[in-house]
Amino acid sequence: xxxxxxxxxxxxxxxxxxxxxxxxxxxxxxxxxxxxxxxxxxxxxxxxxxxxxxxxxxxxxxxxxxxxxxxxxxxxxxxxxxxxxxxxxxxxxxxxxxxxxxxxxxxxxxxxxxxxxxxxxxxxxxxxxxxxxxxxxxxxxxxxxxxxxxxxxxxxxxxxxxxxxxxxxxxxxxxxxxxxxxxxxxxxxxxxxxxxxxxxxxxxxxxxxxxxxxxxxxxxxxxxxxxxxxxxxxxxxxxxxxxxxxxxxxxxxxxxxxxxxxxxxxxxxxxxxxxxxxxxxxxxxxxxxxxxxxxx
Numbered sequence: 001x002x003x004x005x006x007x008x009x010x011x012x013x014x015x016x017x018x019x020x021x022x023x024x025x026x027x028x029x030x031x032x033x034x035x036x037x038x039x040x041x042x043x044x045x046x047x048x049x050x051x052x053x054x055x056x057x058x059x060x061x062x063x064x065x066x067x068x069x070x071x072x073x074x075x076x077x078x079x080x081x082x083x084x085x086x087x088x089x090x091x092x093x094x095x096x097x098x099x100x101x102x103x104x105x106x107x108x109x110x111x112x113x114x115x116x117x118x119x120x121x122x123x124x125x126x127x128x129x130x131x132x133x134x135x136x137x138x139x140x141x142x143x144x145x146x147x148x149x150x151x152x153x154x155x156x157x158x159x160x161x162x163x164x165x166x167x168x169x170x171x172x173x174x175x176x177x178x179x180x181x182x183x184x185x186x187x188x189x190x191x192x193x194x195x196x197x198x199x200x201x202x203x204x205x206x207x208x209x210x211x212x213x214x215x216x217x218x219x220x221x222x223x224x225x226x227x228x229x230x231x232x233x234x235x236x237x238x239x240x241x242x243x244x245x246x247x248x249x250x251x252x253x254x255x256x257x258x259x260x261x262x263x264x265x266x267x268x269x270x271x272x273x274x275x276x277x278x279x280x281x282x283x284x285x286x287x288x289x290x291x292x293x294x295x296x
Contacts, residue, residue: 003028025053063084089121101121102118214245257269273293277290
């Protein structure tokens with residue numbers, strides 16, 4: 001039966017026999033087709049499993065094809081999204097990988113592999129396309145609420161029988177009280193290091209803290225360090241992340257304006273200062289920066 005073939009495939013996958021596993025998944029798919037059984041869920045899982053085999057074997061284009069078929073059957077399924085993202089990344093198709101990682105985060109914001117993927121793609125795209133890299137992205141789909149696993153209640157057996165082990169590490173950042181507390185401690189340690197002028201070590205502390213809790217102030221603090229370290233791309237990126245959390249954040253706007261100024265993107269810099277002045281029309285630092293920019 002297709003179910004028995006799938007379980008046999010999972011067994012081969014666990015033993016690292018990706019070719020034989022893929023063959024078993026293929027047979028299971030053929031049986032489903034032959035029996036006219038249009039079980040979308042089951043076909044989607046088999047395709048995603050076969051995609052994992054292709055990914056392990058470095059057959060990235062085949063992986064992409066299987067994931068796309070799986071997602072047509074069950075839109076916004078997290079595993080095919082993550083596997084397709086990994087395949088796109090290996091094929092150096094960074095904009096497409098970025099979109100898939102971002103989509104996966106909308107489905108389940110606790111998937112660490114997706115956070116890490118977004119960060120890697122952001123870096124790669126910044127290097128490739130410069131500060132305006134976002135303008136070249138394909139549209140990021142809006143995930144309907146019905147497909148969002150906001151509370152991450154895994155359906156029974158979701159991670160068990162159906163799936164080969166996840167290829168991406170699915171460490172979930174723990175949003176528990178302990179995790180939040182640890183994030184706060186790390187942020188405080190970062191702040192102390194900034195006072196001592198040790199910006200490099202502070203960046204490390206903030207980075208650890210952000211893994212546990214994406215907090216606006218931690219991003220703007222790390223941005224300040226990056227400005228001091230003359231890492232202007234990273235500074236701008238952190239401010240952008242902060243502004244997603246708090247669109248009118250004055251520190252984020254001011255620091256991003258500083259970063260853009262150093263990157264000679266004067267237009268963006270002026271736009272940020274003008275946004276800031278809508279909130280704080282008398283902000284002297286911002287007014288001074290605007291004068292400098294108008295001279296630049």
